[in-house]
Amino acid sequence: MALFGTQLIITMVAACVLQKLGPYYSLARWLLCSSGLRRYRYPTDDKLREAAGLAKNGKKKGKHEEKTDNGFLIPKNTEFELDTAPVEHFEVIGFNFYTEYQWLVDFAVWTMVVYAITECYSWLVGPRDEVNLSMLWCLMVLGFAVRLLGRLTAVFFRSTDGSGELEICAVSGLAYFVVSMVILVTSNDLLELQLEQAYGSFNESATHFLRAHGLGSSGPASMFAFRLLLAVLSGFAGAILMFPGLRYTRMHRDCIRVSSENRALQLLYHVNFVMPLLNVLTWVRPLSRAYLTEKDMPSTGAPLLSDAWFDSLRLWLLVATVVLRMLLMPRHLQAYLNISQDKLDRIRKEAGRIRSTELQKRIVSVYYYVCVAALQFVTPLILSLYLALMYKSLGGYSWLGAAPVSDPELSPLPAPPTADQLGSPSHHVTFTLAAVKRVFTPGFYRGLLGYLTWWTSFVMFTSSVVGSSLLGYT
Structure with a gap:
């Protein structure tokens, strides 16, 4: 209990409350089903026949009209209005990725509650030699977010329709890998990523730890291997964040178009678009610090x-x-649902005929995909937020302008458990936590988590810029 103290109590209470209240109070469910979103209904067969002037037996004023089990043909320029209806929970609960979306958002909310309580406790009581279990919650949120983005990206790799998603993922991953290699060799005078300091702190503490246990070593890894690992992670992040960036760009463009008469709202959308760029620039020393x-x-x-x-x-x-x-998320999701009307408008501009089932499928497919669109919108935000929270806490920073915590001096480690103490888990935990604190210092976290936080904002903005360029050609 001395190792965890109040942290363990906060974690246990939060886990109990999450289990009891989670099914009844859900931010994820509210964002989809109670924020005023409206979806478009697909037209029924009777409505299509009436709009196209077809009789129920498939004949149109003396001309025979083709009718099969797969529907019937109607002119693409047939005029009719799409009905709307509110998004209902009993409908979306069966959609693909709804369970994952709800779990990720709700767990992220409760993790934020745990983190806020822990921060208040640490500010009131002061620093103590306790394990910050809120970092474990944040780490789990990051793991869930990366796993979901990986699953969404894997869908494109299994696709066989030849639409190009696989090629875009591969090219974006390789491009970001190359860009990260260039950035990783950039001088600290330009970018404040502190990777050299992070590597130096980790290498020194790890070498001291190994030598203290009779293992002669000059360090666990070279600087080249450290940079190569970060470049691989950066390429992977670029691949899984590319399509969320493209999705957000499409939503942003549609929001701007819908609010063409509201200049204040348009300005807010533009500020929302460039905010990741401002985050990136705060790490550029000549332009910020x-x-x-x-x-x-x-x-x-x-x-x-x-x-x-x-x-x-x-x-x-x-x-x-x-x-x-997050405040603008309902508006962006509504802009996504409006794609059904946009698809219908594009179909009407084409010549020829279309089967009723194909028309209905194109309109309703937008609604069936809404949970994936919501995940693509919210998951990069969760990644960015919880990387920033871990960067603040593990890097020793403050919310109120206090100086960052410096790396501790290399003092002797506690002795490993003896043969008589092997049956006591507390001795193992004490020794393990002391070793982890020794090797992974605040300086190491400042470099590693600072780079990952900066890179997430960089990919979010650049993928949006790429999406804007692609939409400009479509």
């Missing part, structure tokens, strides 16, 4: 921000990006 913390303001003769407050501002900007996009 050098200007805000090193250059004296003419009015005051002092920098605008201190280094500690700049680090806090960077964290708040990441949180603001996620909050703004």
